[in-house]
Amino acid sequence: MEEINSLLHGFSVALTPFNLMLMFVGVVLGVLIGVLPGLGGANGVAILLPLTFTMPPTSAIIMLSCIYWGALFGGAITSILFNIPGEPWSVATTFDGYPLAQKGRAGHALTAAFTSSFIGALIAVVVITFLSPVVASFALKFGPPEYFAVYFLTFAAFVGMSKGQAWKTISSMMIGFALAAVGLDSVTGQLRLTFGFMELLQGFDFLIAVIGLFGIGEILLTLEEGLAFKGANARINLKAVIETWRELPRYWLTSLRSSAVGCFMGIVPGGATPASFMAYGVAKRFSKDGDRFGTGQVEGVVAPETAAHAAGTSALLPMLTLGVPGSPTAAVLLGGLLIWGLQPGPMLFVEQKDFVWGLIASMYLGNIAGLIVVLTTVPLFAAILRIPFSIIAPIILVICAIGAYTVHTSMFDVWLMLVFGVVGYVFKKLDYPLAPLVLALVLGDRAESSFRQALLGSQGELAIFFSNGLVGTIMTLGILMLVWPLVSAALARLRKAA
Amino acid sequence: MFRNLKTGALVALVAGAALAAAPMADAQAWEPTKTVEFIVPAGTGGGADQMARLIDAIIKKNNLMKQPMVVVNKGGGAGAEGFLEVKNAKGDPHKIIITLSNLFTTPLATGIPFNWKDLTPVSMMALDQFILWVPADTPYKSAKDYVEAAKKAGPGKFKMGGTGSKQEDQIITVALEKQTGAKFTYIPYKGGGEVATQLVGKHVESTVNNPIEAVSQWRAGQLKPLCVFDDQRLVYKGKVTETMAWSDIPTCKEAGVDTDYVMLRGIFMAPSVTEEQRNYYVSLLKKVRETPEWKEFMEKGAFNQTALIGDDYKAWLQKEEQRHYQLMKEAGFLAPGK
Numbered sequence: 047m048e049e050i051n052s053l054l055h056g057f058s059v060a061l062t063p064f065n066l067m068l069m070f071v072g073v074v075l076g077v078l079i080g081v082l083p084g085l086g087g088a089n090g091v092a093i094l095l096p097l098t099f100t101m102p103p104t105s106a107i108i109m110l111s112c113i114y115w116g117a118l119f120g121g122a123i124t125s126i127l128f129n130i131p132g133e134p135w136s137v138a139t140t141f142d143g144y145p146l147a148q149k150g151r152a153g154h155a156l157t158a159a160f161t162s163s164f165i166g167a168l169i170a171v172v173v174i175t176f177l178s179p180v181v182a183s184f185a186l187k188f189g190p191p192e193y194f195a196v197y198f199l200t201f202a203a204f205v206g207m208s209k210g211q212a213w214k215t216i217s218s219m220m221i222g223f224a225l226a227a228v229g230l231d232s233v234t235g236q237l238r239l240t241f242g243f244m245e246l247l248q249g250f251d252f253l254i255a256v257i258g259l260f261g262i263g264e265i266l267l268t269l270e271e272g273l274a275f276k277g278a279n280a281r282i283n284l285k286a287v288i289e290t291w292r293e294l295p296r297y298w299l300t301s302l303r304s305s306a307v308g309c310f311m312g313i314v315p316g317g318a319t320p321a322s323f324m325a326y327g328v329a330k331r332f333s334k335d336g337d338r339f340g341t342g343q344v345e346g347v348v349a350p351e352t353a354a355h356a357a358g359t360s361a362l363l364p365m366l367t368l369g370v371p372g373s374p375t376a377a378v379l380l381g382g383l384l385i386w387g388l389q390p391g392p393m394l395f396v397e398q399k400d401f402v403w404g405l406i407a408s409m410y411l412g413n414i415a416g417l418i419v420v421l422t423t424v425p426l427f428a429a430i431l432r433i434p435f436s437i438i439a440p441i442i443l444v445i446c447a448i449g450a451y452t453v454h455t456s457m458f459d460v461w462l463m464l465v466f467g468v469v470g471y472v473f474k475k476l477d478y479p480l481a482p483l484v485l486a487l488v489l490g491d492r493a494e495s496s497f498r499q500a501l502l503g504s505q506g507e508l509a510i511f512f513s514n515g516l517v518g519t520i521m522t523l524g525i526l527m528l529v530w531p532l533v534s535a536a537l538a539r540l541r542k543a544a
Numbered sequence: 545m546f547r548n549l550k551t552g553a554l555v556a557l558v559a560g561a562a563l564a565a566a567p568m569a570d571a572q573a574w575e576p577t578k579t580v581e582f583i584v585p586a587g588t589g590g591g592a593d594q595m596a597r598l599i600d601a602i603i604k605k606n607n608l609m610k611q612p613m614v615v616v617n618k619g620g621g622a623g624a625e626g627f628l629e630v631k632n633a634k635g636d637p638h639k640i641i642i643t644l645s646n647l648f649t650t651p652l653a654t655g656i657p658f659n660w661k662d663l664t665p666v667s668m669m670a671l672d673q674f675i676l677w678v679p680a681d682t683p684y685k686s687a688k689d690y691v692e693a694a695k696k697a698g699p700g701k702f703k704m705g706g707t708g709s710k711q712e713d714q715i716i717t718v719a720l721e722k723q724t725g726a727k728f729t730y731i732p733y734k735g736g737g738e739v740a741t742q743l744v745g746k747h748v749e750s751t752v753n754n755p756i757e758a759v760s761q762w763r764a765g766q767l768k769p770l771c772v773f774d775d776q777r778l779v780y781k782g783k784v785t786e787t788m789a790w791s792d793i794p795t796c797k798e799a800g801v802d803t804d805y806v807m808l809r810g811i812f813m814a815p816s817v818t819e820e821q822r823n824y825y826v827s828l829l830k831k832v833r834e835t836p837e838w839k840e841f842m843e844k845g846a847f848n849q850t851a852l853i854g855d856d857y858k859a860w861l862q863k864e865e866q867r868h869y870q871l872m873k874e875a876g877f878l879a880p881g882k
Contacts, residue, residue: 092615099601189747190731230621233732235653235709236879237621244628244656248620368744369737369760380737387840390737391760454618454625499731503703503747 049176056403059104060411068101068109069408069415076116077420080132081123082449090117091378103386104401108408110382111362114375115167115409115416118318118358122159122351123427127152128442130261134252135318135354137484138326140260142339142346149342152428153286154293157421161294162301162348164417166355169305170312171409174363178395181313182367188314190499191510195520196311197493199527200320203327204482206527215482218473222486225250226494233498245458252488253453258463259480261446263470265439286428287421290344297348300329304349308356315364318357319488323481325353331530359409366394366402574820576611576638583616583630583641585623590707590735591672591754593617595809596642598841599669602832609828622650622708624658631662633814637821640666645712645807648868653710655879660865663812664822665857667829671806671848674716674752674773675793677743680765687771687799690750691724699727705739705748708732710877712807713739715868716752716773718875720796720803743767754807756845759784771796773805778846790846806848808864810857826853 079090091110098106121133126143139159146155173181188196205215228239229249240246304325311321329349330339339346358375365376369390383390388398395402430438450463473480504510512518582600586592593615600615602608618626623646630641641663651658676687684690694702706713709732717730731748733739736757743751743758744766751758752773761767763785771794772778778790796803811829813822832838833851842849852860872878 092617095597095601099605186741186745189742189745230624230654231709232734233709235622235711235714235732235877237654237656244624247654247656248618248625364741368741387844389760389763389844392764392766393760454620455616495732495734499733502729502731505700505729 052399052403053175053407055399056405056407057411059400059404060108060407065105065108065408066411066415068105069112069412070419072109072112073116073119073412073416073419076113076118076416077120077123077423078116079113080117080120082132082445091375091382095378095382098382099386103383103388104404106382106386107379107401107405108412110379111405111408112412112415114358114379115412116419117375118167118355119160119163119416119420121354122163122347123156126155126159126347127427127431128261129264130442130446131256134256134488135322135350135358137256137260137319137481138322138350138354139347141326141350141481142341142343145340145342146344146347147431151286151342152431153424154290154344155347156424156427157287157290158294158344158347159351160417160420160424161291162304162351163355164413165301166305166308166352166357167359167409167413170309170356170359171406171413173309173360174409175406178363178367181363182392185313185315185364185368187516190496190503191513191517192520193314193316194493194496194500195511195517195524196314196316197320197489197496199520199524200316200324200489201485201493202524202528203324203331204485206530207327207330211477211479212531214478218478218480219482219486222483223490223494225255225483226487226490232491232495233502245456248454249491250462250487251453251459252484254450254459254463255466255487256484257446257450258466259470259473259484261442262464262467263474263480265442266467266471267474268435268439284425287424293344294348297345300333300345300349301352303328303332304352305356308353308358309360311353312357312360313363315361316357317361318354320485321357322350322354323485325349327527359413362405362409365390366405367392574637574818574824576609576824578638579611580609580613581616581639582613583618583626583639585618585626585641585646586644587617587619587735591756592642592644592809594756595669595841598837599642599829599832602835602837603828605837606831606835608831621654621656622646622711624650624654624656627651627658627663628656630812630814631658635816636814637817637824639814640825641812642669643808643810643812644672645715645868646708647808647810647812648865649711649715649872649877652869652872652882653877653879655882660812660861662815664815664817665861666811666813666822666825666853668808668810668850668852668857668860669829669833670809670842671850672754672809673778673846673848674712674805674807675755675758676720676750676770676773676796676801677740677753677758677762677767678750678770679743679746680768682768684770686794687796687801690770691720691726691801694726694728694749695724700729702726702728702750703731703748704728705731705733705742705751707734707736707739710872710875712805713752715871715875715877716803716805719805719871720752720801722874723803724801740767754845755790755847759844759846769793771799771801773803774848775804778848780843780846782843808861809847 091113098109121136122139124130124132125136125139126147129140129144131137131140143155205212228246231238237247307325307328308321326349330336333345335343361376365380380390447460450459453459470480500510511521582596584593584596596615600613603613618629626641630639633639647660678684678690704717714730717728721727736753739751740753740758740761742748744761758767773796777795780790783789
């Protein structure tokens with residue numbers, strides 16, 4: 047009950063007119079940041095951080111975290127409308143969100159995405175409110191082998207869910223791993239696969255790859271199909287919102303599962319990106335409509351969005367209690383805490399009650415503010431699809447180029463983006479999935495360093511990955527996921543034979 | 545080789561301050577005419593990033609500069625991305641960069657074509673300290689106890705966690721090993737916060753975190769400091785925990801494991817900028833160091849507040865480069881051809 051008192055106290059801190067205004071300003075800025083590819087939540091918060099230095103810390107964190115919620119919401123918009131993920135965690139949202147938009151149901155997809163995001167966040171905040179001490183100590187159990195096991199499970203879930211063409215998924219993933227290996231080897235401290243090109247020493251940035259593979263690739267495909275833009279008949283009224291809300295309760299189980307995946311990955315902290323992919327994979331496996339995922343299922347939007355938002359929210363918990371950021375944006379917020387004179391870590395909950403509970407209360411309020419803002423914009427965004435493709439395509443191209451340039455302020459990245467665009471086009475023509483490549487590019491580096499850290503610690507013994515109940519369980523789950531297609535195929539054959 | 549670095553530096557500081565006072569008068573002749581880009585050759589959230597963002601915040605809050613400033617992270621290739629950009633921006637007075645020890649270690653370990661002499665040194669802001677940390681509930685009473693236990697366990701049995709590979713944390717580990725004969729398995733992580741958490745979770749036996757990276761866990765009674773890698777104790781006497789202040793931590797020399805290392809937090813500009821342009825930033829940063837916000841940050845992170853400019857700074861850099869070369873050579877960390 048102590049939590050309830052603290053929370054009510056938090057609401058009294060957060061609920062001032064000034065803070066409420068900051069919330070709405072933050073959410074609107076965040077949505078804009080999320081919509082522009084390249085300008086990610088982390089960059090946005092970093093740019094706006096200095097603006098908050100003159101505010102009291104609680105107001106500052108309320109505004110910045112609302113930018114963060116806004117960016118989480120906004121990432122879904124371009125994924126659904128143009129197949130361009132504005133943020134890493136919205137890649138999985140494109141799988142069903144974009145087909146929905148092409149069918150003229152962009153409003154439904156957006157509503158489903160926003161509402162699920164809200165539900166995911168809400169569940170995560172409740173977890174933070176009541177379980178933070180327990181959860182924080184759980185996160186301490188994660189060393190290198192446990193981290194590797196989590197990444198392995200994510201990859202395995204992805205391979206396991208691809209039906210009939212597992213080898214295509216695996217080849218695509220391997221290309222992603224190869225790209226992720228370029229740059230500095232974090233374990234030996236040496237450069238590899240850069241072939242003497244100084245531009246390659248920072249490796250291939252995920253955002254450049256995604257903007258190229260999805261955004262440019264999609265434009266090339268549409269050009270080939272004669273500039274037909276299929277979303278043109280999108281309805282632009284708020285009725286889509288009501289219709290979607292009537293449909294959503296059907297997917298309560300998916301929402302719950304995705305929230306669980308999201309909270310787990312956020313706290314560990316694995317991050318929102320693996321959470322969204324894993325939740326999509328899990329939903330596809332367990333849903334009775336699983337076979338039709340990828341063709342424009344509302345459920346296929348619900349799963350990744352719920353998980354991404356749950357993970358993005360719960361990622362703030364390890365940051366506050368342990369001082370370890372669960373996401374790049376959380377890392378920038380962490381820098382902010384220090385500048386306001388607050389030291390993140392175990393003492394924050396004890397010494398800065400106003401701040402911590404004010405922040406937690408603002409998570410509830412900020413997400414409600416976010417939902418209101420984004421839902422009212424649904425018709426507006428859906429209307430963008432009515433603009434003729436010959437006008438919108440050059441605009442998208444320019445936004446993509448600016449986005450790619452912003453990541454490292456380098457022209458090289460813009461060329462790289464175009465190359466990735468061609469690669470994306472070829473992949474689609476040959477019917478290879480892009481998502482595994484992207485997933486491997488995002489997580490490959492982290493999976494590799496956890497693997498090698500674990501083996502350094504065990505002096506080369508692979509048994510470390512089964513050395514305790516926690517890591518053993520996650521690894522076993524991963525292996526089961528990986529071989530599941532083989533097992534189910536064998537079972538089916540047996541049944542046929544009998 | 546590890547000794548007397550700082551005593552010299554402090555003497556030089558006093559002399560340097562006196563010398564610097566003269567050109568300060570006409571330093572205002574040049575001023576930035578557009579946005580100044582402040583490059584951090586490391587990721588977000590780390591020590592260099594925090595300091596850069598704090599400097600940016602202090603400048604904005606106190607209106608120390610008319611033009612805006614943006615902080616940009618260019619941490620690719622252990623900072624090589626940022627260093628090469630400034631190196632290639634010849635004569636551009638609107639780019640400054642903050643450095644950490646990767647100014648020396650990255651070119652030596654990777655062989656990228658870069659040396660600190662390719663940049664224009666502006667000002668040393670402070671030196672960062674390193675402390676040997678272990679979980680609070682371990683029985684070790686001193687650094688000596690701990691090292692003896694590591695020796696007894698056998699070579700490579702004790703794990704030392706640190707940030708990055710072939711960078712400062714690993715260099716200190718190797719130096720400690722050479723001094724004591726103990727042998728650790730070094731595990732590289734991505735950032736200081738992660739390292740501290742891994743130590744609390746006992747996934748490694750010890751770390752050499754900077755004070756600011758582990759202070760919160762120390763205050764929460766999860767970690768304890770064994771010794772500071774410097775030749776004199778920290779000067780901050782205010783109580784950090786109920787019983788201890790920073791100044792109560794013995795030096796590693798006192799603790800019988802004589803090793804010392806401090807890390808540069810300094811500012812550089814592009815090559816071939818004019819004397820006037822350099823002087824502008826020298827006086828700007830001096831004003832930053834005089835603010836109460838800066839002093840508070842220094843105390844919170846238990847920094848060594850040595851600040852050098854001009855020839856003293858250059859001489860210090862020269863000496864440090866030599867030292868890093870020696871250390872890395874002995875550890876076998878040099879890239880082929882270096």
